Amino acid sequence: SQSEHFHAADKIGYDATKSEYDASTTCETCNTYNMLKLSKALYQVTGDKKYMDYFETTYTNAILSSQNPETGTTMYFQPMAPGYNKVFNRPFDEFWCCTGTGMENFSKLGDNIYTVSEDSVAVQMFYSSELKDDTHNLKLKQIANMPNEDKITLQVSAADGGQVAEGTDLKLRKPDWIAGDAVITVNGKTVKAEEKNGYFVIADVKAGDEITYQMPMKVTAYTMPDKSNMVAFKYGPVVLSTALSTNNIEASNPNGILVRVGTYDSSCQTVITVESDSVETWLKDLEKNMVRIEDSADGQVQFKLKNVDSESESLIYTPHYMRYKERYGLYMYMEEADSKSSQDRILENKESIRDTEMSTDYLYTFDDNNSEAAKNQQGENTSVGVYSGKGYRHAEKNTGWFSYDLKIDPSAETNYLNCTYYSGDSGRMFDLYVNGKKLKTVTINTDAGKNTFYVDTTEIPAEYLTEGSDTITVKFQAIAGKNSYVGGLYGISTSSAKEYDTDASLSGLSFDKGTMTPAYDKDTTEYVLEVPEDTETVAMTATPKKESGLVYVGDVLIDDKHPRNINLTGEETVVNLTSKAQDHKTAQEYKITIKKVKKTGGTVEISAVTSYNDYDAVHLCMLQRIQDITIFELTYVMDKPEMEEILYESKKGYGINALCSNGNKHECNCSFCS
Secondary structure, eight states: BBBBBEEEGGGHHHHHHSTTTGGGGSOHHHHHHHHHHHHHHHHHHHHOOOOOOOOOHIIIIGGGGGGTTTTBBBBBOOOOOBBBBBOOTTTTOOHHHHHHHHHHHHOOOTTTTTESSSSSEOSOOOOSSSEGGGGGGGGEEEEEOOTTOOOEEEEEEESSSOOOOTTTTTEOOEEEETSSSOOETTTTTEEEEEEEEEEEEEEEOOOOOOOEEEEOEEEEEEETTTTEEEEEEEETTEEEEEEEEEETTTOOEETTTTEEEEOHHHTOEEEESSSSSOOOHHHHHHHEEEEEEEEOOSSOOEEEOOOOOHHTTOOEEEEEGOOOOSEEESSEEEETTTOOOHHHHHHHHHHHHHHHHSSEEEOOOOOOSSHTTTTTTTTESEEEEEEETTTEEEOOTTOOOOEEEOOOTSSSEEEEEEEEEEGTTTTTTEEEETTTTEEEEEEOOOOOOTTEEEEEEEEEEGGGGGGTTTTEEEEEEETTOOOOEEEEEEEEEEEEEESSSOOOEEEEESSSSSSSESOOTTTTEEEEEEETTTOOOOEEEEESSSTTTTTEEEEEOOOSSSSSEEEESSSSSEEEEEEEESOOOOOOEEEEEEEEEOOOOOOOOOOOSSSSSHHHHHHHHHHHHHOOTOOOOEEEEOOOOOOOEEEEEOOOOSSSSEEEETOOOEOOOOOOOO
């Protein structure tokens, strides 16, 4: 789910990533709770094993994952996109719907491990537990340690100490994740149990029987149906995730009425770059490329990636349901370096950021719940719906209306109202009010084309604003007698600019090594970076003026949130950089010539310095005058607590070495240029 609603099945990836905020509202706990109730009821009606497969996956990876094991508090939403944190309700002043269902979830942990029928007991999930079944006078003890071990043990005894009811069968669910032939033993002997409707049947169990059930496990990959480069991993029944950061781990954003959701940290790694020909090739060799390593000290299974970039090699995947103190990567982007899918993802993200940049306030989620409540949605004879994968709100003919409160920028020269409509609703007519005054009559049209979504932008005159207020009430009202629906409204925002910014200059350009001349200035487009002759790579950080701006190295769109590594293959490397403005059209070209400089030497003398303070001043001066990677060695003599003489001799080499009169050598590793 996203924002408490189901959307188009083939747009799950879109819903999980369409904006930083919307991505924080996936996998609602109440939704999961109700889906488990539904799947259990469907199993009771049909006996179809697939509902128990779903139940196990969802219970293990969404319900168990929703609780803070230290406090018992629970989550509202669980983000699926990488870089987010888990946010749990506060124990005394936050009681969400998901807090209530969350409490119930953890009051019935054993609710569906076993199911009992007239002639059998079915083992549906694999957790250490005990069942007492008076119907069959059966006591069943299960010993399990999944996913660390793939074998469980079942010990049979009579509930009253006598005999188990004759003809009692034990049914073992064959899980959908099993990665080979099951191995079953009864009292130490391997048996070939009958498989029936997805269950292995152990007929007529007796008190004293001991049964083992081995279910081979392997890592499997799952991709988003509409974003094949978004990949998650599962080991047996357990979804895996990797820790990305603990940065700002307690951060949250408001959602609706007194609800809080997780936040995205852009410094987190979100992309795994494979070294194979393609992601598909890498995934085909998953058993070689994702390998189990020694379990962690606290007993978690662990996996590492092979044949990936160096940053991704340090990632360790563990069971997601045990993670609660780190920002995480559950679904991660997997790409080949500079591939089309990589550039498409970057561009899509930039376009989403641009929409947010242009908006003072906005609403694109019409959920009849938290998102709209946060904008004080009011109305009569109005409802929400979904068309072509997009949510909308509309109102009935003649009498219907709805309204929202939105922020504006009181200091701006001009404020605009932007409404998204669908041209397929052409001909619908309704009135638009701001703060109780009629702004215009809207007629939905096909000027932008047939069956397309378009944005209608209207300037809000100053007289429509309330002095001293940063909020307006926007009302969509049916026109009596026109017999026309109001809307649908597919998006609404306020902004203080009508056109995209066209300044394509960078706000910053820097490298992790060497000296760049001149220092970066937005009006300068050519630079020289000089680095030591043994330098093999440099990391470049190029920051566009607007976050939604684009940066290209050559013709490759790069992710400017992370440094770009540039390999130096010769004495001189030229980097051609293009920065594009917020409009994604206006461009500025930059040229950086990277030169490898050989070590050179000479002799320099500096007049005597007679105090430590003087020496510190000279030393600071040296640090500030580093140019052209010319390095010197410093020798000075100390006869007394005060310096009487300092002699600087320039020689080839790196670092400044000071030889004291007591023979001790000091290395400060700074650089000095005459």
